[in-house]
Amino acid sequence: MSRGRGSILARLIFLGPGLIMLTLLAVVPMLLMLSTMFFQRGRFGGVIYEFTTANFSRLFQPLYLNVIQDSLVVAGVVTVLALLIGYPTAYAIALLPSKWKTIALLAVMLPFWTNFLIRMYAWTILLSGPGLVNETLTGIGLIDQPLELLYNRGTVVVGLLYGYLSLMILPIYSAVERLDPRLREASANLGASPVRTFFSVTLPLTLPSALIGAVLVFVPSFGNFVVPEILGGGKAIMIGNLIRDQFLKARDWPFGATIALVMILVTVVLLLAQAVVSRRTRSA
């Protein structure tokens, strides 16, 4: 049975249900959302299909631009931290003997498959006034008074890092694992120090995967509305909160969809950047 030869009937049976469902439930809604930006709001939510460009000019008000900028900064900080923590972690896992490797990887995957809300809630117990972190710090005499650890931008960064760090570690691990060990040996035999070998061989070859990790961490961090609410206490709102509020509180769906356009553009730009770097690495 060669690829692409199957009968029309076979294609219809195998591909039909899935593609029809995904087209109806994902492609059509996305197109609908993109078109919604050009229409007017209904009074109680919904959309009145009359053309307007007012949504776009409204987006450039300082109120919204500030939140977008804050969200870019927060997601950027989370991504850089995830990279700095995730890279050495992934590297260490790749050095483990294979039996331990499996366990180490599972331990990285597990948090990602557990309930996100519950993982964020766990931090409210840890970081609150009488929580474990303050207790420990006062216990060892580092501070006298409990610190205000909850409900600020730093808490949001910690929460997002906690939520998505696994997504940075796994692709980098995968790249380090695939790395041909002979390349590093050759570099060492030619007299390069381990540090030099890392920066001129290992790092460039694993960079595309690290960037995949960066996209996987940045995109959901940027659009998150749960973490700013639970751990930010509503004081450090992000673009996801704006979109959520336009849909569920202000009931201005077309404007909500317009804000969402920023998220789509950011996602597309990041994916393109990753593709460019990955192509350059492959051709080098």
Place this chain on the structure above:
Amino acid sequence: MPRKTSRLTFLPLWLVYVFFYVPIAVVVFMSFNAGDSPYSFEGFSLDWYGKLAGSATILEGLGNTLIVAVGTCLISTVVGTLLAVGLARHTRSKVLEAVATLPAILPELMLAIGLLIFYTAVNFTLGLTSILLAHLTFGIPLVAVVVRVRLASMDTSLEEASTDLGASPLQTFFRITLPGLAPGIAAGALLAFTFSLDEFVLAFFSAGPTDPTLPIVIYSMVRFGVTPDINALATILLTISVVAVLAVQRMTRLTESLK
């Protein structure tokens, strides 16, 4: 030259595990607390688990979640498996491939608001069905990906022999392909179930006013600060996820696919 790796190399790994598991461990530990304080442990008890069983809101949320998760799991498994075989054996189209993977890489919030606009445009009443449909957008690609990993590692010569001997594509599928795929399908089904069980954003936007799923109930509880009654529920949900992921690992060697 292979050099001896310094112990310091593994330090980041240990720190990351502390970071990952201390918060979870605290929740699990406190779920067995005899006292009411969310911060100090006053002895072992199962009171919080008892209280869960008596909470109408949580039981209702749990019921709704199970309906949605079982539905998502069943439909995603059948449709996702067919899709995986179709994409691997019956087409080469890059466009079809993109349609099948797009929903899984879109930010969840985008998909959620797109679906809300779509449901309203076609006058579809929001409720458990709309949540289930929303979960299919991730469940189907998820099963398809897991099954394809298995499919890629399978020897095609048996399928070719079956076709050469005159079997129809469906006969080949049921007698040859399907039995070989079984572990991958079971793993995909478990992941789809676990995903649906824990999914919040899509459910939040697709839910009607009267039928919240468990994550929606949890959200309304935790957004106003520390609520110790959630620890027991959290522990149960964490246990389900851990068991599911370990089962998936046994069936498909999940971690091997990263190599």
